[in-house]
Amino acid sequence: MTQTVSTSLQTGTQTPALELRDITKRFSGKTAVQSLSLNIAQGELYALLGSNGAGKTTTLRMIAGLLEPDSGQISILGHDVSREPEQAKTPLAYLPDDPLLYAKLRPMEYLEFVAGLWGLEPRASEKKAQELLEWLDLWKNRFELTEGFSRGMKQKLALAGALVHGPRLMILDEPLTGLDAGAARQVKDLLVSFVAGGGTVILTTHILEVAERLSSRIGILSGGKLIAEGTLEELRTRSGENSLEDVFLELTQEASP
Numbered sequence: 001m002t003q004t005v006s007t008s009l010q011t012g013t014q015t016p017a018l019e020l021r022d023i024t025k026r027f028s029g030k031t032a033v034q035s036l037s038l039n040i041a042q043g044e045l046y047a048l049l050g051s052n053g054a055g056k057t058t059t060l061r062m063i064a065g066l067l068e069p070d071s072g073q074i075s076i077l078g079h080d081v082s083r084e085p086e087q088a089k090t091p092l093a094y095l096p097d098d099p100l101l102y103a104k105l106r107p108m109e110y111l112e113f114v115a116g117l118w119g120l121e122p123r124a125s126e127k128k129a130q131e132l133l134e135w136l137d138l139w140k141n142r143f144e145l146t147e148g149f150s151r152g153m154k155q156k157l158a159l160a161g162a163l164v165h166g167p168r169l170m171i172l173d174e175p176l177t178g179l180d181a182g183a184a185r186q187v188k189d190l191l192v193s194f195v196a197g198g199g200t201v202i203l204t205t206h207i208l209e210v211a212e213r214l215s216s217r218i219g220i221l222s223g224g225k226l227i228a229e230g231t232l233e234e235l236r237t238r239s240g241e242n243s244l245e246d247v248f249l250e251l252t253q254e255a256s257p
Contacts, residue, residue, distance in 0.1 A: 015078040017042045017169050017200035018063065023072035025058055025224075032058045034224040036072070040217075042168070045191060045201045047211035049248060050221035056204040057097070059221070060171050063202075064094040076169060093167035097174040099158035103147035107138055107157055110146060111164050118165040125164060132160040136186060152183030159190060170194060172203040176210060188214060212244040220251055227255040 020038040024031065033055040040046045050056050061067040063074055065081050065088070074081040079088035102110060108129055115125030133139040136156040141149070146157060155175065162170060170191075176184045191201050191214060205211055211218055218235060220228040228235060228251045236242060239250040 015042070016040060016075070017044065017077060018202060019073075019075040020059075020063070021073045021075075023059070023062060023069045023074065025055075025062060025067060025069050032224050033062070033069075036221075036224070036226055038219065038226070038229075040200060040202060042077075042200050043195060043198055044216040045195045045203075045214055047215035047218045048202060048204050048221065049208070049211060049218060050204075051252065054221040055224040056221055057173055058224075060094070060096075060173050060202075060204065063171055064092065065089055066094075091168040093162035093165075093170045095158055095162050095170070095172045095175060097177060099154070099161075101146045101149075101154055101157060103145065105146055106144060107133055107142050107146065107160075110157065111160055114161045115164050120165060128164055128166075129160070132163055136160055136190070151178045152180055155179060156183060156186065159187065163190075163194075167199070169200045169202075172201065174204055174206065176205060176207055208244045208248060218244075220248060222252050222255040225255070227251060 016039050018038065018040040020036055023033055023036045025033040036055070036059060048056050048059065058067065062069050063076070063081070065085060068082070076088040077091055081088045102113070105113065108126075111129035111132070112122070112125065115122070115129065130139070133142060136159065138153065138156055138160070141153065146154065149157065159175070175187055179187065188210065191203075195201055212232060215232070217229065217231055219226055228238065230238070232244060235244075235247045235251070239247045241247045241250050
């Protein structure tokens with residue numbers, strides 16, 4: 001089923017979907033993210049890559065407002081996350097690598113609960129929830145408790161929960177980990193549709209083929225620092241390598257002390 005996810009995006013604006021300015025975060029004296037600056041335009045699918053411990057998840061948690069940076073500024077569609085948290089977070093959807101679902105709820109109950117947290121009108125949110133479940137091939141499971149869902153079904157339901165309030169920016173931490181080929185294809189189609197509808201996606205992934213095929217631009221983190229950024233072709237030119245795997249390995253080895 002082909003469908004474009006509506007983002008209610010106003011056209012003609014040049015305000016970045018996401019802007020990070022010199023973000024730094026330390027834990028117990030160790031720097032997890034160091035002076036990180038990003039500028040991600042509306043309508044981009046941006047892949048943030050890095051080895052384990054590079055600072056990817058910490059960065060996404062700061063964008064979502066779950067962690068406060070020690071210094072620097074984060075803006076979502078022109079709203080500062082620390083000074084204007086409500087305005088900044090309203091257009092945002094955040095999906096962690098292990099999303100929380102309520103085991104004793106059925107899919108529609110879960111989506112109605114999430115919609116209620118956003119203050120959405122019940123009749124409209126029920127219609128949107130049904131559309132999302134049908135699109136993600138979960139409508140047939142609407143009477144089942146989520147505790148019996150597979151990893152792929154849980155991931156798709158969590159994505160539906162992220163989309164139910166009509167966000168304009170989605171940040172996803174390893175959204176394809178543990179999914180079979182069919183579920184992974186559905187999630188990738190969802191992301192492509194969301195961006196085609198004017199939305200913006202920033203995701204982390206260890207599956208480099210996903211970044212290679214889907215992303216508009218790629219950023220590579222190493223030791224909490226942004227060591228390279230650009231389109232795949234720009235990164236190929238810089239590294240002298242062809243595949244994203246070889247590009248990634250070459251650039252991260254160059255940055256190693």
